[in-house]
Amino acid sequence: MYWTYTKWSLEFLIAPPFAFVTAGLALSLVLSLIFMARNEKLSLLRRPMLWLLVVLQFVCFPLTLVIAVAGRVPAVAWPRQEPHQWAIVSSNVIVVVSIVCGAVAVFKMKGQRWFVTSMALLQLWALQGAGVIAASSLTGVWP
Numbered sequence: 001m002y003w004t005y006t007k008w009s010l011e012f013l014i015a016p017p018f019a020f021v022t023a024g025l026a027l028s029l030v031l032s033l034i035f036m037a038r039n040e041k042l043s044l045l046r047r048p049m050l051w052l053l054v055v056l057q058f059v060c061f062p063l064t065l066v067i068a069v070a071g072r073v074p075a076v077a078w079p080r081q082e083p084h085q086w087a088i089v090s091s092n093v094i095v096v097v098s099i100v101c102g103a104v105a106v107f108k109m110k111g112q113r114w115f116v117t118s119m120a121l122l123q124l125w126a127l128q129g130a131g132v133i134a135a136s137s138l139t140g141v142w143p
Helices: 002-014 016-038 042-046 048-070 085-108 113-139
Strands: none
Touching: 002 016, 002 048, 002 113, 016 042, 016 113, 048 085, 048 113, 085 113
């Protein structure tokens, strides 16, 4: 079930209305790297704080899907089951942790904020796809 949810979450990124946002964020990431290379700021990417926050933010994507699998509620018409409270709360906490990691990374990484902002927004965009799947799985209501 985890791999199915992962596939559906990644399909969110290339679905026609959302593909434009994904392409724009990816283009911004590439352009920021080109800008950093032109201005000889690529050495700033060697900061361990940046990669710690990036990895921590990236881990939020699979964690959201693990919670979606563990807290899955069957999609039956009647009787409707209540979602697991722990799953709802932990899913929301993961989103907040991801947003805080992105904000701290943007705040701390002077000289490379365009790159860090693009990366954080791209990861939050991917987390949005996982969040839609997790919300459907945790409530049992599929679109």
